Amino acid sequence: MGPFVREPEKEPFLRRMRLSDLGAAMEVDRRSLPKPWSERIWRDELDSPFGLYLVLEQDGRVIGQIGVRSVLDELHITTIAVLPEHRRRGHARALIGAALAAYPDARFVHLEVRPTNRTARALYASLGFRETGRRPRYYGDEDALLMTLDLSEGPFGG
Template identity: 35%
Template sequence: MLEIREMTEYDIEQVGEIEESIFSVPWSRKSFQEALNKENTIYLVAESDGKILGYCGLWNIIGEGEITNVAVRSEYRRKKIARALLEQLLATGKEKGVEAFTLEVRESNTGAILLYESLGFVHEGIRKNFYEKPQENAIIMWKRQLD
């Protein structure tokens, strides 16, 4: 059974493993620890039988939620885990006063773009050469009207 809950320091080792397996420039475990210790952040994990399957995070900056991370273990993708994480992140953010959400996504990440669009995000710009290894533009997406 999948449980979506707040990330704790005990989750950081598994979260770090997922991060390193997915991203060419991964966050360090220390970065996740520091993020968890900030008042204005929300970090969630998707867990099943003690195994972290995915995670996401948000920084609340004066009512705007910047989604910093969304990741799911490769062998668990296409099982609606990212959707469940994001739906909970959006709901929790809204409860904590977030009025609009933003994120960046690689131009080539069609699956993620389609997911974000299905959740109400729209394209609002491009960040040229935002990503490294490989270098790629980022699409800036916003969800401004909350359900």
């Protein structure tokens, strides 16, 4: 290729998060969330036998992440974030789909979202999540909306 021809960007791919990804995952959080997790919380989550953490990598760089906890037939999306410059390309949808695919026997999926995060709320609603409750002062400065997906009804289920 000549000096003025740009090589096409490699497609992003999903994989399990490794401890070596911790710094990159924390950077995604820092650039995406008003109150990112501390290193201690991340380490505790990665050590948990009930969690699955995935990263979306492109060109050797982590551009997104998702964490899910599993208890019986219920999942809880604990964290999801995509770097601002990589948003609106279906990455969050792909992260959610991959995390849910890892638990084929799951029946319900829960998550919390800030009421002011209209973009995230619209994404979750488009995937079949419904508002099912409110957690007062969940974020300290703001309540959280609890959203639930019944996989027997939603686009990821039957």
